[in-house]
Amino acid sequence: MxxxxxxxxxxxxxxxxxxxxxxxxxxxxxxxxxxxxxxxxxxxxxxxxxxxxxxxxxxxxxxxxxxxxxxxxxxxxxxxxxxxxxxxxxxxxxxxxxxRSLSREENFVTILDNETLSQSNSRRLALQKRRKNVEHSLQDNMGMQQVRSVNATWCYTVPPLVNFRVLRVLSIEHCDFMEEGYRLGHLGNLLHLRYLGLIHTVIRELPKEIGNLKFLQTLDLRGTGLQELPQTAGLLRQLVWLRVDQKTRVPQDLIGKLTSLEELWILPADDAYNSGARSFFSREPGARSFVKELGNLKELRVLRLRIDELGDSVERDLVESLRNMHKIQFLQIMGASVWESSAGLCMWEAIVLPRHLRYLDLSCIWFSRLPAWINSSHLPSLSYLSMTVHVVREQDLQVLGMLPQLCILHLLVRYGLGANIIRGDVYFQKLRFCKMRCTTLRFVPSLGAPTMMPSLEDLQFGVDVRGLKDANIDCGKLGLESLPSLRRVKVEINCEDASVRDVEEAEAMLKHAADTHPNRPTLELIRRFEDAMILQQLFSSIILQFQRDNDDDEEEQNDE
The missing domain is CATH 1.10.10.10 (Winged helix-like DNA-binding domain superfamily/Winged helix DNA-binding domain)
Incomplete structure (x- = not known):
C-alpha cells in the first residue's frame, strides 16, 4: 500500500x-x-x-x-x-x-460530510451527503465571504446564498430539499458567478435577477422541474452552455438573444415554448419562431433539440438556420415520432455542414435515400451517424464504409427487403457499433482476405424470414465469421407471413453462426410480429381442415 x-x-x-x-x-x-x-x-x-x-x-x-x-x-x-x-x-x-490528502495540505478544498468542520480558510467547499444544517459551523470555522466554489452532492441542506459574495461556481447536484425545493434567493447578488448547475435538484423558480449574472457561462437545469425560464435569462450574453429541463417553458425570442451559446440542449415536452400554447414543437407558428432564432447562434458547437411535427415551412427555416452554424460539431434533432421530410431531399442536399462535424443524428426524419453530402470528402471527421431512409443500396454502404472516422452507425431502413451486402476489406475500418434495423446484412470479404470490419464489436440487424426465403438466402451464411472483433449480436426476427418452422430454422442457423464464431459472441434474438406468424399458421390449419372435411363429404356422397 x-x-x-x-x-x-x-x-x-x-x-x-x-x-x-x-x-x-x-x-x-x-x-x-x-x-x-x-x-x-x-x-x-x-x-x-x-x-x-x-x-x-x-x-x-x-x-x-x-x-x-x-x-x-x-x-x-x-x-x-x-x-x-x-x-x-x-x-x-x-x-x-x-x-484529498494533498488538498488538505495545500488548503485547496474543504470537504464536509456529516463530520464536524475544523478551522479552514479554503476557497472551495464540497458538501457530500450532508443531512444536518451546516450554516453555523461554516460561519464559525470558515470565512464564507472568500469561498469561490460550492459543490453539494446528495445533500439535504445547503447554506443560503446570502452567505457568499465571490462565488464563481455553484453546483448543487442530486440534492433533496423535500417539497419546498431549493430556494435561490440572493442569486442575483452573485455577480462573479460563471457556473450554475442544479442537476436533479428541485427548484421552485429561477429568479428574474438571474439577468444580473453578466459573467455566467454555464447554466444546467436538467431534472430541476423548473416550469419556466425567466425572460431576463436573455440578458446572459456570455452564456455559452445551456441545458434546460424537459418540462421547462422557454419564452419566445429568448434563445435568439444568447448569441454566445456554444452548446444548447433543449428537449421540451408539451407546453414548452410559451405558456399560451402547446409545445412550440407541435404548433407551427411557435416552431417557426424557434428555428429562426437558432439561425442567430453562429457560435454553436453542440445542438440537441426536439421537434414533434415538421411542416414544410418549419423544415425550410430549420435548414436555413443550420446553414449558419459553421462551427457545429454535434447535431441531434429528435421527435416524438419519425416524420417524412415534406420538402424532400432537394432542400437538404443544398445544406453544407462543416467538415469538422463529428456527431449527426437526424433519425426522426424519413429521407428517401442517403443525402449526397454524407461522404468522406464532405464529412471526414464524422464518427457517429444515425439516420432513417426508405431504402439503402449497396453503393450507399460503400460510401458509408469509406468515412474514415466512423465508429457508430445507426441506420433504420424503411423498406428492407432481402439483404444488403457489404463487400471487401477496405470499408468500415473503425466501426465499433453497427445497428441497421429492418434490413439484413451479409458480409463478403475480398478474395485472399478472410476478415473485414476489424473493429466491429456490436452488431444489430433485422431478419425478414419470409423475405429471405423468397430470395433464397440462408441465415447461416451471412458471413458473421469474417468479423474478427465481434462480441455482441442482436437480431430482430420479422415473423410476419412466415411459418413457425421457417422462423425456428432461421433462429437455429443464427445460433449456430454465433456458436461457431471464434469469439462466441453473445446472441440476442427478438421476435417481431409473432402474432402474424401464429395467425398465418392457424389460418393455414383451418383451410387444410376445411379441405379435408370437404373431401370426406365428397367421399360419403360417392359411396351413397
Whole structure:
C-alpha cells in the first residue's frame, strides 16, 4: 500500500502544473462518483484553470487536459453504453485518497460530510451527503465571504446564498430539499458567478435577477422541474452552455438573444415554448419562431433539440438556420415520432455542414435515400451517424464504409427487403457499433482476405424470414465469421407471413453462426410480429381442415 501511494505521488508531481491543478479539483467529488466530462471541463474553465490559446477554444483545450489525464492513467474513462464514446470518468479510490490528502495540505478544498468542520480558510467547499444544517459551523470555522466554489452532492441542506459574495461556481447536484425545493434567493447578488448547475435538484423558480449574472457561462437545469425560464435569462450574453429541463417553458425570442451559446440542449415536452400554447414543437407558428432564432447562434458547437411535427415551412427555416452554424460539431434533432421530410431531399442536399462535424443524428426524419453530402470528402471527421431512409443500396454502404472516422452507425431502413451486402476489406475500418434495423446484412470479404470490419464489436440487424426465403438466402451464411472483433449480436426476427418452422430454422442457423464464431459472441434474438406468424399458421390449419372435411363429404356422397 505504501509503495503504491509513493508511485501515485510520483505520477502526480510528474504532471505539468496545469494538469496537477485540474486533477486536484477532482477531490471535491464523492467516492465512486461518475463525473461527466463536459461539466468537469466547464467547471475547470469557470475556476480559471484553462487558459485560451490563439487558435483553440477554451473547451477544446480543457478537453485536451481531460484526455491527457486519461492517457496518464490518473483518471478512469467511462464510456456511454458500449459505443466507444467517452462521456465521463471516475477516480480510483487510492488516487482519490491521495488527492484529498494533498488538498488538505495545500488548503485547496474543504470537504464536509456529516463530520464536524475544523478551522479552514479554503476557497472551495464540497458538501457530500450532508443531512444536518451546516450554516453555523461554516460561519464559525470558515470565512464564507472568500469561498469561490460550492459543490453539494446528495445533500439535504445547503447554506443560503446570502452567505457568499465571490462565488464563481455553484453546483448543487442530486440534492433533496423535500417539497419546498431549493430556494435561490440572493442569486442575483452573485455577480462573479460563471457556473450554475442544479442537476436533479428541485427548484421552485429561477429568479428574474438571474439577468444580473453578466459573467455566467454555464447554466444546467436538467431534472430541476423548473416550469419556466425567466425572460431576463436573455440578458446572459456570455452564456455559452445551456441545458434546460424537459418540462421547462422557454419564452419566445429568448434563445435568439444568447448569441454566445456554444452548446444548447433543449428537449421540451408539451407546453414548452410559451405558456399560451402547446409545445412550440407541435404548433407551427411557435416552431417557426424557434428555428429562426437558432439561425442567430453562429457560435454553436453542440445542438440537441426536439421537434414533434415538421411542416414544410418549419423544415425550410430549420435548414436555413443550420446553414449558419459553421462551427457545429454535434447535431441531434429528435421527435416524438419519425416524420417524412415534406420538402424532400432537394432542400437538404443544398445544406453544407462543416467538415469538422463529428456527431449527426437526424433519425426522426424519413429521407428517401442517403443525402449526397454524407461522404468522406464532405464529412471526414464524422464518427457517429444515425439516420432513417426508405431504402439503402449497396453503393450507399460503400460510401458509408469509406468515412474514415466512423465508429457508430445507426441506420433504420424503411423498406428492407432481402439483404444488403457489404463487400471487401477496405470499408468500415473503425466501426465499433453497427445497428441497421429492418434490413439484413451479409458480409463478403475480398478474395485472399478472410476478415473485414476489424473493429466491429456490436452488431444489430433485422431478419425478414419470409423475405429471405423468397430470395433464397440462408441465415447461416451471412458471413458473421469474417468479423474478427465481434462480441455482441442482436437480431430482430420479422415473423410476419412466415411459418413457425421457417422462423425456428432461421433462429437455429443464427445460433449456430454465433456458436461457431471464434469469439462466441453473445446472441440476442427478438421476435417481431409473432402474432402474424401464429395467425398465418392457424389460418393455414383451418383451410387444410376445411379441405379435408370437404373431401370426406365428397367421399360419403360417392359411396351413397
Amino acid at each position: 505504501e509503495n503504491t501511494m509513493k508511485i501515485l505521488s510520483f505520477s502526480y508531481y510528474d504532471l505539468p502544473s496545469h494538469l496537477r491543478t485540474c486533477l486536484l479539483y477532482l477531490s471535491i467529488f464523492p467516492e465512486d462518483y461518475v463525473i461527466e466530462k463536459e461539466l468537469l471541463v466547464r467547471r475547470w474553465i469557470a475556476e480559471g484553470f484553462v487558459h485560451k490559446e490563439h487558435t483553440v477554444g477554451l473547451f477544446e483545450i480543457g478537453e485536451g487536459y481531460f484526455n491527457e489525464l486519461i492517457n496518464r492513467s490518473m483518471i478512469l474513462p467511462v464510456e456511454y453504453g458500449n459505443q466507444g464514446v467517452i462521456s465521463g470518468c471516475t477516480v480510483h479510490d487510492m488516487v482519490l485518497d491521495l488527492l
